[in-house]
Amino acid sequence: MADVFDRVKEIIVDKLDVEESKVTMEASFKDDLEADSLDVVELVMELEDEFDMEIADEEAEKINTVGDAVNYIKNLQG
């Protein structure tokens, strides 16, 4: 459980240059982490590489919070 979150958090901290404490499951990329839409696209790309998976554009558009991303990855991993 924590593993996916920690890996996602690490990427977010690195890519968006934000404080670790700000990256919670509830945090919205755009509202809380000051990401613009291109940042989110880039983040999704990084997550795809990190977790070796492909996230379809339609699915990627639904990812608004850190929790959305973590849960999506967990669901795919089964």
Add this chain to the structure above:
Amino acid sequence: MLEGKSAIVTGGSRGIGRAIALELAKRGANVLVNYAGSEAKAQAVVEEMEALGVRAIKFQADVANESEVKEMVKTAIDNFGSVDILVNNAGITRDNLLMRMKETEFDEVINTNLKGVFVCTKAVTRQMMKQRFGKIINVASIVGVSGNPGQANYVAAKAGVIGLTKSAAKELASRNILVNAVAPGFISTDMTDALTGEQREGMLSLIPLAKLGEPEDVAKVVRFLASDDANYITGQTIHIDGGMVM
């Protein structure tokens, strides 16, 4: 000038695309030449580039087909390690008067000449964003600026390419991906060889420099835009037309 850079040139087996591929290779870039049908000609370009001391590969793909294009980009990355330059040059014509133009003639031209640019641009963007570097150069046409009777489909596609260039330039600037277009006028290629003597005379009277351009005239501007000499230029359309449209 482009040593160690890697480039994809679509429609690179003939005409302007061939000249662009060779010019980039001459300046040290490794080049993937995309082609639609002329395999022998693509192979000839590859051999000419290899003789210049760079790595070169040919790849058949329909530029409007997303899965083929993804495979093409992957091939470039696997072979060269990066994609620094994309030249969207592939294009076709299906000229006809508007009143006679078939829907298929319109669709085919929009598909290859406009959608193809979108598909290829999207496919390289992932890699270029990671690199924090990229040069995308779209080969539009001066008729995309001026209009031309008998080419409603082609003109619509080329005008579309100019708009796409500007949007992409604005979207990708923050990632250091620069997107520009060139708009060739009448360039001596198979496309202009098909013109009648009368059409040719009519054309020349419209060109202040009173001559046709050569594919190399276009290739050199593309090479400039691809190089570090043009790192503060994005979203522009450079006319290469002997002064025809100002």
